[in-house]
Amino acid sequence: xxxxxxxxxxxxxxxxxxxxxxxxxxxxxxxxxxxxxxxxxxxxxxxxxxxxxxxxxxxxxxxxxxxxxxxxxxxxxxxxxxxxxxxxxxxxxxxxxxxxxxxxxxxxxxxxxxxxxxxxxxxxxxxxxxxxxxxxxxxxxxxxxxxxxxxxxxxxxxxxxxxxxxxxxxxxxxxxxxxxxxxxxxxxxxxxxxxxxxxxxxxxxxxxxxxxxxxxxxxxxxxxxxxxxxxxxxxxxxxxxxxxxxxxxxxxxxxxxxxxxxxxxxxxxxxxxxxxxxxxxxxxxxxxxxxxxxxxxxxxxxxxxxxxxxxxxxxxxxxxxxxxxxxxxxxxxxxxxxxxxxxxxxx
Amino acid sequence: xxxxxxxxxxxxxxxxxxxxxxxxxxxxxxxxxxxxxxxxxxxxxxxxxxxxxxxxxxxxxxxxxxxxxxxxxxxxxxxxxxxxxxxxxxxxxxxxxxxxxxxxxxxxxxxxxxxxxxxxxxxxxxxxxxxxxxxxxxxxxxxxxxxxxxxxxxxxxxxxxxxxxxxxxxxxxxxxxxxxxxxxxxxxxxxxxxxxxxxxxxxxxxxxxxxxxxxxxxxxxxxxxxxxxxxxxxxxxxxxxxxxxxxxxxxxxxxxxxxxxxxxxxxxxxxxxxxxxxxxxxxxxxxxxxxxxxxxxxxxxxxxxxxxx
Numbered sequence: 139x140x141x142x143x144x145x146x147x148x149x150x151x152x153x154x155x156x157x158x159x160x161x162x163x164x165x166x167x168x169x170x171x172x173x174x175x176x177x178x179x180x181x182x183x184x185x186x187x188x189x190x191x192x193x194x195x196x197x198x199x200x201x202x203x204x205x206x207x208x209x210x211x212x213x214x215x216x217x218x219x220x221x222x223x224x225x226x227x228x229x230x231x232x233x234x235x236x237x238x239x240x241x242x243x244x245x246x247x248x249x250x251x252x253x254x255x256x257x258x259x260x261x262x263x264x265x266x267x268x269x270x271x272x273x274x275x276x277x278x279x280x281x282x283x284x285x286x287x288x289x290x291x292x293x294x295x296x297x298x299x300x301x302x303x304x305x306x307x308x309x310x311x312x313x314x315x316x317x318x319x320x321x322x323x324x325x326x327x328x329x330x331x332x333x334x335x336x337x338x339x340x341x342x343x344x345x346x347x348x349x350x351x352x353x354x355x356x357x358x359x360x361x362x363x364x365x366x367x368x369x370x371x372x373x374x375x376x377x378x379x380x381x382x383x384x385x386x387x388x389x390x391x392x393x394x395x396x397x398x399x400x401x402x403x404x405x406x407x408x409x410x411x412x413x414x415x416x417x418x419x420x421x422x423x424x425x426x427x428x429x430x431x432x433x434x435x436x437x438x439x440x441x442x443x444x445x446x447x448x449x450x451x452x453x454x455x456x457x458x459x460x461x462x463x464x465x466x467x468x469x470x471x472x473x474x475x476x477x478x479x480x481x482x483x484x485x
Numbered sequence: 486x487x488x489x490x491x492x493x494x495x496x497x498x499x500x501x502x503x504x505x506x507x508x509x510x511x512x513x514x515x516x517x518x519x520x521x522x523x524x525x526x527x528x529x530x531x532x533x534x535x536x537x538x539x540x541x542x543x544x545x546x547x548x549x550x551x552x553x554x555x556x557x558x559x560x561x562x563x564x565x566x567x568x569x570x571x572x573x574x575x576x577x578x579x580x581x582x583x584x585x586x587x588x589x590x591x592x593x594x595x596x597x598x599x600x601x602x603x604x605x606x607x608x609x610x611x612x613x614x615x616x617x618x619x620x621x622x623x624x625x626x627x628x629x630x631x632x633x634x635x636x637x638x639x640x641x642x643x644x645x646x647x648x649x650x651x652x653x654x655x656x657x658x659x660x661x662x663x664x665x666x667x668x669x670x671x672x673x674x675x676x677x678x679x680x681x682x683x684x685x686x687x688x689x690x691x692x693x694x695x696x697x698x699x700x701x702x703x704x705x706x707x708x709x710x711x712x713x714x715x716x717x718x719x720x721x722x723x724x725x726x727x728x729x730x731x732x733x734x735x736x737x738x739x740x741x742x743x744x745x746x747x748x749x750x751x752x753x754x755x756x757x758x759x760x761x762x763x764x765x766x767x768x769x770x771x772x773x774x775x776x777x778x779x780x781x782x783x784x785x786x787x788x789x790x791x792x793x794x
Binding site: 170171173174177178180181182183184185187188189191192194195198199266269270272273277278286288289291292295296297298299300301303304305306307308311312327330358359360363364381384385387388389390391394395416419420423424431434435438441442445446449453476 | 603659
C-alpha cells in the first residue's frame with residue numbers, strides 16, 4: 139500500500155501521508171509529479187489518436203470524394219460503364235448523355251430523396267415524440283410516467299435495423315404498403331424515442347418555481363404546460379430535434395432493409411422509387427453499383443455536409459436557449475448539456 | 486367566468502391527448518412485435534434448440550444456426566469496447582481536465598461533431614481505406630502459418646475479419662463514448678476540484694479521487710451507449726466483412742454478427758424458412774439490447790447506491 143492510497147470513502151488523497159516511512163517527502167513528491175506527467179501524456183496521446191482519426195476520415199471524404207463530386211456535376215472524367223446504370227434516379231432518363239452528368243443528377247435525386255424521407259419522418263415523429271415527452275415530464279409523474287420513460291430508454295438502445303425489419307414486415311410484406319411510406323415510418327419510429335427523451339430532459343430543466351407561478355396565476359394543467367413550461371424549453375426541444383435529424387439523415391440500415399427487402403437490391407427500378415443518400419453510398423461502397431469507391435466518397439461528402447449543417451444549426455439554437463433562474467432559487471432538476479452525442483448513431 | 490373555470494378545472498384534455506397518443510404508439514409497438522413473432526414462427530417450429538445452438542449458418546444448405554452469429558456479435562462488440570473505452574476516456578479526461586481553457590470549448594465541440602459522423606461513413610472508411618491499408622502492411626509479415634494469436638493478423642484468415650471488424654467498430658464508438666464521458670466529467674461541479682487542488686493534490690489525484698467518483702453514473706451511461714452502438718451496428722460489420730455478398734458468406738463463422746447477417750440477407754432471402762430465421766435473429770437482437778438496457782439501468786442504480794453515504 140502506497141502512502142497515497144486513501145481509504146475509498148473519504149475520497150481525498152492525503153498529500154502528507156503517514157510519515158516515518160523510508161521514503162522521503164521529496165521522493166514521494168517526485169513520484170506523484172511523475173504519475174501526473176504520465177497521465178497527462180497518455181491522455182494527450184488518446185486525444186491525438188481520436189482527432190487524427192477524425193481528420194483522416196474527413197480528409198479522405200474531402201480529397202477522394204471532392205474531385206469525384208466535381209466530375210459528377212461537370213460531366214468530365216468518369217468513364218461510362220456499360221453495365222452501369224440500372225441507376226436508380228435515372229430510371230426515367232435514358233442514359234444517352236455522358237455518365238458524369240448522369241451521376242450528378244443522381245446525387246441530386248438522392249439528396250431530394252433523403253430530404254423527402256426526413257421531412258416525412260419529422261412530420262410523423264416530432265409531434266408524437268413531443269407529446270410523449272410532455273407526458274413523461276409534466277403529466278404522468280407516477281408509475282405511468284416512469285414506465286413510459288423506461289420503454290423510451292430501452293427503445294433508444296434498440297438497433298434501428300430491428301425497426302426497419304419489423305416495419306417492412308408489417309407494412310410492405312403483410313399489408314402491401316409502399317416502400318417509401320415504410321422507410322419514412324421506420325425513420326419516424328427511430329425518431330420518436332429520441333425526441334421524447336430530449337423533450338423530457340428539456341422540460342425537466344425548467345425550474346419548479348415557474349410551474350408554481352403558473353399555478354398561482356390559476357392556470358390549468360394544459361395552459362401551464364403549453365403556454366408557460368413548454369415555451370421556456372422550446373429551444374432545447376428544437377436542439378434535440380435538430381440533433382436527431384442529423385442522425386436520421388445518416389440512418390442507413392432501416393432503409394437498406396426496407397428497400398432491399400422490397401425489391402431484392404435493385405433500387406429505383408420503378409417498383410420502389412425510393413432513393414436516398416445513404417442507400418446510394420452503401421450501394422457504391424459494397425459494389426452493387428458500378429462506379430465504385432470514389433463515387434461513394436462523393437456521396438459521403440454530400441451527406442457529411444448535410445449532417446454538419448444540421449449539427450451547426452443545433453449548436454446555434456442551443457446557444458440561444460433561454461435559461462431561467464428559479465424564482466425560489468431552488469436548483470432545477472439537472473444541469474442541461476448539449477445533446478450532441480446523446481444518441482448512439484444506429485447503423 | 487365560465488371560460489376561466491373550464492380552463493382551470495375542466496377536462497384534463499392535454500392528459501387525455503397525450504395518454505391516447507402513448508396508447509396508440511404502444512399498440513403500434515405491440516403490433517410490430519407480434520409481426521416479428523409471427524414472421525419468426527416457422528423458424529421456431531424447426532426447433533428452438535437447433536436455431537439457438539446450431540453451429541452453422543448456411544442459408545444455401547438450409548442450415549440456420551445462430552450460435553456463430555451470437556458469438557460474433559459478442560466478440561466484436563466486446564473487442565470494440567475493450568479497445569475503445571481507454572482511448573475515449575483518455576480523450577475525455579484531456580478535454581475536460583487538462584486542456585487549457587481557451588481551447589477547451591473548441592475541443593468539446595469537436596468531440597460532439599465527431600460523434601455526429603454516421604456509421605455509414607465509418608464503414609466506408611473501414612472498407613475502402615483501413616482494411617486495404619492493413620492488408621498491405623500485414624501481408625508483408627511472415628505470420629501466415631503461425632498459430633495462436635498471430636493467426637489473427639493473417640490477412641487471408643478468418644480471424645482477420647473478426648479483428649478488423651472489432652477495430653473499425655472500436656474506432657466508430659470512440660467519438661460517442663468520448664463525447665458522453667466528457668459531458669459526464671464536465672458536469673462535476675468545480676468546487677470539488679478546487680478543494681482538492683487547494684489541499685495540494687495533483688490534477689491526477691483530483692481526477693482519481695474527486696471527479697471520477699462523482700462522474701460514475703455518466704461514465705457508466707457512456708459505456709452502455711457505446712456498447713449499444715457497437716452491438717446494434719450492422720452496417721460497418723456488413724461492409725468490413727467483405728463488402729459483397731459472396732465472400733462474406735464463406736467467412737460467416739468468423740466474425741459475422743446477428744445484425745450484419747440480417748442486413749445483408751434480408752433482400753435476398755429466397756424461401757420462407759430463411760426469412761423466418763432472419764426474423765428470429767431480429768428477436769435475438771431485441772433480447773440482447775433489452776438485456777443491455779436493463780443491465781445499464783441496474784448498473785446505474787448500483788453505482789448511484791454506492792455513492793450515497
